[in-house]
Amino acid sequence: MSLIKEVDYGTPAAKSEKTVTLTIDGKNVTVPEGTSVMRASMEAGIQVPKLCATDMVDAFGSCRLCLVEVEGRNGTPASCTTPAADGMVVHTQTERLKKIRKGVMELYISDHPLDCLTCAANGDCELQDMAGAVGLRDVRYGYDGGNHVEVRQNGEENPRYMAKDETNPYFTYDPSKCIVCSRCVRACEEVQGTFALTIEGRGFESRVSPGMHEDFLDSECVSCGACVQACPTATLQEKSVIEIGQPEHSVVTTCAYCGVGCSFKAEMRGEELVRMVPYKDGRANRGHSCVKGRFAYGYANHKDRILNPMIRENVNDPWQEVSWEEALRFTADKFKGIQAKYGKGALGGITSSRCTNEETFLVQKLIRAGFGNNNVDTCARVCHSPTGYGLKTTFGTSAGTQDFDSVEHTDVVILIGANPTDGHPVFASRLKKRLRQGAKLIVIDPRRIDLVRSPHIEAVAHLALRPGTNVAVLTSLSHVIVTEGLFDETFVRERCDWDEFQDWATFVSDPRHSPEAIAGVTGVDAQTMREAARAFATGGNGAIYYGLGVTEHSQGSTTVMAIANLAMATGNIGRPGVGVNPLRGQNNVQGSCDMGSFPHELPGYRHIQDSATRDIFEDIWGVKLDDEPGLRIPNMLDAAVEGTFKGIYIQGEDILQSDPDTKHVAAGLAAMECVVVHDLFLNETANYAHVFLPGSTFLEKDGTFTNAERRINRVRKVMTPKNGFADWEVTQNLARAMGQNWNYTHPSQVMAEIAATTPSFANVTYDLLEREGSVQWPCNDKAPLGTPVMHMDGFVRGKGKFVVTEYVATDERTGPRFPLLLTTGRILSQYNVGAQTRRTENTAWHKEDLLEIHPHDAEQRGIREGDWIRLASRSGETSLRATITDRVAPGVVYTTFHHPGTQANVITTDFTDWATNCPEYKVTAVQVSASNGPSEWQVEYDRQAEQARRIKPRVDAAE
Amino acid sequence: MSETTEDQNVRVEAICDQMITMEGPLLPILHEVQEEFGHIPEGALQTIAKKLNLSRAEVHGVASFYHDFREEKAGKHIIKICRAEACQAMGADALADQVRRHLRVDWSQTTADRKITLEPVFCLGLCACAPAAMVDGKVVGRVTSDRMNRILDEVGA
Helix, strand or coil, X not given: CCCCCCCCCCCCCCCCCCEEEEEECCEEEEEECCCEHHHHHHHCCCCCCCCCCCCCCCCCCCCCCCECEECCCCCCCECCCCECCCXXXXXXXXXXXXXXXXXXXXXXHHCCCCCHHHCCCCCCCHHHHHHHHHCCCCCCXXXXXXXXXXXXEXXXXXXXXXXXXXXXXXXXXXXXXXXXXXXXXXXXXXXXXXXXXXXXXXXXXXXXXXXXXXXXXXCCCCCCCHHHHHCCCCCEEEHHHHHHCCCCEEEEEECCCECCCCEEEEEEECCEEEEEEXXXXXCCCCCCCCHHHHHCCHHHHCCCCCCCCEECCCCCCCEEECCHHHHHHHHXXXXXXXXXXXXXXXXXXXECCCCCHHHHHHHHHHHHHHHCXXXXXEHXXXXXXXXXXXXXXXXXXXXXXXXXXXXXXXXXXXXXXXXXXXXXXXXXXXXXXXXXXXXXXXXXXXXXXXXXXXXXXXXXXXXXXXXXXXHHHHHHHHHHHHHCCCCCHHHHHHHECHHHHHHHHHHHHCHHHCHHHHHHHHCCCHHXXXXXXXXXXXXXXXXXXXXXXXXXXXXXHHHHHHHHHHHHHCCCCCCCCCEEEECCCECCHHHHHHCCCCCCEECCCEECCCHHHHHHHHHHHCCCCCCCCCCCHHHHHHHHHHCCCCEEEEECCCHHHHCCCHHHHHHHHHCCCEEEEEECCCCCHHHHCCEEEECCCHHHCCEEEECCCCEEEEECCCCCCCCCCCHHHHHHHHHHHCCCCCCCCCHHHHHHHHHHHCHHHCCCXXXXXXXHCEEECCCECCECCCCCCCCCCCECCECECCCCCCCCCCCCCCCCCCCEEEEEECCCCCCCCCCCHHHCXXXXXXXXXXXXXXXXXXXXCXXXXXXXXXXXXXXXXXXXXXXXXXXXXXXXXXXXXXXXXXXXXXXXXXXXXXXXCCECCCCEEEEEEECCCCCHHHHHHHHHHHHHCCEECCCCCCC | CCCCHHHHHHHHHHHHHHHCCCCCCHHHHHHHHHHHHCCCCCCHHHHHHHHHCCCHHHHXXXXXXXXXXXXXXXXXEEEEEECCHHHHXXXXXXXXXXXXXXXCCCCCEECCCCCEEEEEECXXXXXXXXXXXXXXXXXXXXXXXXXXXXXXXXXXX
């Protein structure tokens, strides 16, 4: 193994189909038109010295090192800014060039510290490399003149010297090492799209400045790391590298945070992770990252991580550390006992969207083949189950239609119920790049999210709807499109069921769906709505991206189908740049759904009652499968309270914190006889557990994750599991303890079983993934290298199905006692329930959940910025601090749920999506009032949690 | 009576509204703000950034690039002395030292009584009449020591 050094071509690839041929240092090279001479040279294997150029950003031409000579042209043009032309004859090394380059390097080095040996970038410094490349031997100017290096000069303070900025928890900014190449500034602008950096001053006074000469932490910086990656010196440097030193080998793997599924190089020193660097060949992220994937991996070594199995008879007892054998025997005995006493159906399990496809497959296999029932569910129940239902019904398959590259071809985007700059930051950067190129954006969201207006981005329309009225708004957009004749008749006639379309068209054309008629319900101005509809229908390639703001409603599935209707009616399916794109929340939520995590579906979304499908699995597994769908999570909890459901195996999900109606979940768990939690930390659910099986992180196992674009990415083990076993081994050992004869020695064998049983994965093998990097399912004989865009020549189900989407208001209504609507969301630096990110330095940005409230509502209640407030709904109450902002409309309040102390789900109701039981997290009628501090429930909860987390260390019997 | 930040913001916003439709409105707005306040007041950059949908960093980068955009109000009179090559060759450094001693200020500073601000300038286009200076916007050539003393007298130093 060695350190993967990606080739830096200096300037981005040109996209032209026309090519030009030129000669560089006697070599002929053919490149697409528009390619720089620098890039063309690199493609011919000739490295032109450079400092300010890197292929993640456009050419800038400031360092004067990459000069070349072109026959027949005067002077020494910069190769980064000179486009290659047919017949051009270029020389990259001439006496004249060598002299100029040496001179330039002398100037750079005359104002740069000479501490190479003790510098953190030693061995990974482009300035050092270039000094070597140009043969720099002495610096005629000396080092005594004006400089930015010395703290004191000639006995006086050096006014040009700036101290290190160490405010960012993950990297330092050392201005004394800066060569002002502005790569960081351009990376922040072009790659990340935040524009947090600038060059302040001019000439010799020029410095990189975050914000307005602020600290990094106080500036607009979102800590994505693009600047650090772009920096050629140690000016912007990961603190981990400063602490540990340079890595010696690296392994490409996949981030385990959100559904974007970024590829990273895990750069290692032995088994120690030095840093995570985004991988340029990663097709989801194209070399970019966010603060979570890039930096927030410290939880893997956090002191809270549990490394030994633990058991207890009673949840009021302290935990007892035991051996793996004992923990598994204890669990198997309990589980078998439960089934003997209460019947086969008294057990169930929950698969994890955080674990690999292979691990998820094994958990559902354990339940279906080992427990002998179908009581398996997954956390997608509470997020994207309506996506599965809605897209399966309309298109025939439960997944997004595009790849992320598709956004580069989009002309107009509808973004509904998603906040990508916080939830899916790397996709947001790619979207912003496209918007800066001129694509239009329509935002449908109750809250003024950053994408509505932030530097260089402005939505053409923001439909700030009242929470819970998605269906009304989407149907109304369709009303405008149909009644104004803006639909794509050719597409609909060719691809969709024409009769169903006509029924639907008649339905949406009804005047009661007009923007004017429903403005009172949705709170959206009719004219804005009409303009948005016209913009989408007539703006070219139209793409719809959506998130949990669509699904987590009582009409979640209806909304997904309304989105599908809109896309089909406008002909926006089946080519790059268009499509319906659910932004999946968790790294492998797509995969966990694909792997048969739902009680009614075997892997590949095939119904359990389909005997042909059951036959396939029965043959391979050698057991008879139950043909009745099992229980969903809420049904398992209900059955537990009723006394018929007694044991559960929960892998990598914290249902107590993330599922609705916390008190009901707690009651369900408390009524069970054996709750097995398989996780990294003693999460909230573990307070009610009898067995704790320590989990492994994504760094400690092999496998695959499937991201929001159906891309199957490899996860590679870079260190030995600290808990002893990868999660798939733990599940296998539990299965064996239960009497199953499982003998997998590597996850690739599990993938082989998946491929053998699941048509959409038929051709997926680890060899293929090794060769291709990644593939998007369906990957079979029809599409041997996978399917970037779905429904190209027709819908998977045959004809696209239009479904009539009647708006039915949620039963959750505001009234005199609960006059405000609460909606929930995420923040960039924290992830989901925060189990991981709260255990990293990311807390520097978000220490606690805050309630956003409009100034008008705050004033009425006498609430000031930072006050403790009591947040009450019909279900319960909690307390948190308020922040006053007009990002939310009057009548709407908003909070995140990253911290367990907030207990936002004590507030949420038990209303759910009619089709899938997905909880209605996004709408709760609440009242807000002043408060003195945490509620009684919070205090009592903390006490119970503390009690439940006591651990007795293991006593070895032999001594 | 000092103006509140809020009042200031209203004035900056009004300037932005007036000029926002121009092509490349940032520089004209900065000029107008300086004209209005005599300097670019703290907070104005943030207001401008918000109005133009730019980042704080970008506006700071532009404003800090031009020395003529001041962070604080200048004195009643502004004396600029050329420090470019031709003037240096004709004794501009000595002239500058004389003024700095006389006013007890360094470059880009204002006298304690807020009467005079001394600034460097790099070429006024008067190389043939070096050393050159500019007093309250009016260029002066062949500035001898005596002539400078008279100028300083005139502005009441």
